[in-house]
Amino acid sequence: MNFWQLFSYAAWVISALLVAWMLADMISISKQYDEDFLMSSREGADELTDQ
C-alpha cells in the first residue's frame, strides 16, 4: 500500500468521522432543547429599518 492509497483511505475515514460528529451533535441538540425554541427564529430587521 503506497502513500496515495493511504491518503485515499484517510479521506474516507475523516469524511465519515466529520459526518458522524455532525449527526451525533444534531441528535444531542434535539434531546437538550425544545423544538419550538430551535425553530423560533424570525426574519431579521436591520438597524437602518429600525431608525
Place this chain on the structure above:
Amino acid sequence: MSSSAASAAGEQRISMLKVLNPFHVWALGVGIVLVGEFMGWNFSVAKGGAYGALIACWVIGLLYTCVAMIDSEVTSTVAAAGGQYTQAKHIIGPLMAFNVGLYLVMAYTMLEAADALIVGDLMKSGAEALGYAGLNTQPFVVLTIAFLAWLNYRGVFMTLTLNFVITLVAFAAILVLFIGVDPLNPGTVLKHKELLTDLPYGWIGVVASLQFGMWYYLGIEGTCQAAEETRSAARSIPLGTMGGMMTLLVAATLTWYICTGLMPWQYLGQAYTPLYDAASLLGNPVLQVLLFVGTLFAAVASANGCINDASRAWFSLGRDRFMPGWFGAIHPRYRTPYRAIIFLIPIAVSFAFTGLLDQVITFSILSGLLGYTFMSINMVKFRKKWPLDSIKRGYVHPFHPIPAIVLFVLCSAVYFATFLGYGASLLAIMAFYIAASVWFTFRRYQFVKRADQFTMPWPRPKGY
C-alpha cells in the same frame, strides 16, 4: 441558553448571529464565482472565438451588474436569510417564492457538487504529476463536501473568514500571472497580434458563447443569503456585492487578456484549466504551483460559499413551512441552520457521483438564469408597491427601470444561447420546475403558515 436567544414578547427566540462585515460578503460572492475564471469561461472561446468570448465577458458582465444593482437595493431592505426567495415572497407571492427558493437550492448544490468534482480531479492531476496514476477521486470529492459542511455547521464567521483568505490568494494568483506575462510590453510574451482572429462562426457563435460567459460571474448574487447574519446589512450587502462585482469584472478581463495572448482559440476553447495552462506555457515552476494552488483554492471557496447559500435558502423554505418546518431550526450554540446543512450533504454527494460535470453545471446555470429573470419582474413590482419614499433603503440603484429591462432582455438572449447548445437540458429543467410548482400548489401549500410568513416591518404596499 438565555444568551443565545432573543426575547420577543416574553418568549425566548433564537436567531442567527450578526457577525459578518462587507469583507465577508465580498468573500461569499467572489468566493463562489472565482473558480469560473480558472475554468469553464473558455468554452465561450470554442463557440465564438477569442473576440466572441470577450463580447460574452462584457455583455454577461452587464447582465450581472444589473443583478448586483437590483439585489443590492432589494436586499438592503430585506435583512433576512433566503435572499431572492425572501424577496419573491414579500414582493410577488408564494408560488414564485417557492420556485425561486428551489432555483437557489438547486443552483448552489449543483455548483457545490461540480466544485467538489474539480477538487477531486485536481488531486488526481497532482498525484499524476508526482508519479502516481489512477488515483480514485471519490474520497476527495466526499472529503471536500464533508469538511466544508462541518465548517459551515460550526459557524458562519470562521467559514467566511476562511473564504476571504483563500479567495484573496486565488485572486492574487491571477494578478501575479498578469504581471508575469509582461503586459507593458505587448508582443514579447503575449502574442495577441498573431493569435486573435475574426469571429470563427460569425455572430451566431457570439450569441452561443453567452451561455459560457455566465461562468465569469455565476453566483455573485449569493451575497444576499448573508443578510440575516451581517452587521448593518443595509449598508454591508450593497458594499460587498458591488465591490465583488468590480473585482470579478477586473479578474474576468485579465483572464481573457492573458489566455488569448498565449493560446490559439482552437486549443483554449477546449482546455480544462486554461489559467494553469497559461502558467505552464510560461515555463515558470513557481507560477505553475501558484496557479495550481489558486485553482484548488478557488474551487474550495466556491463549494464553501455554495454550502452556505444553499443551506440558508433551504432553511428559509423550512422556516416558512414551504418545506417541512424541521429544516427551519437554528443551532443554539453555533447559530447556523444545521439541519439544512446536514440534509444537503447526501444530495451534493449524489450529484457529484454522477461525474457529469457539464450537465451538473448546465443545470446550475439554468437555475440561476431562471432566478435572474424573476429579479427583473421583481424589481419593477418592488418600486411600484413600495416607492422610494415608503421604505428606507441602504442603496438605491440608478436609472430604474433600465437595469430591470436590460436584465430581462439579456436573460432572454442567454435562454436562446442555451437552447442552441443544451436544448434538451433547458426543456428538462423547465419540466422539473413545472412539476415542482404543481406539487407545491396542490400538496404543500396547505401546510404553509400564511400569517407567519411576513415579519418584515414594511408598510402596506401601495394600492392594497
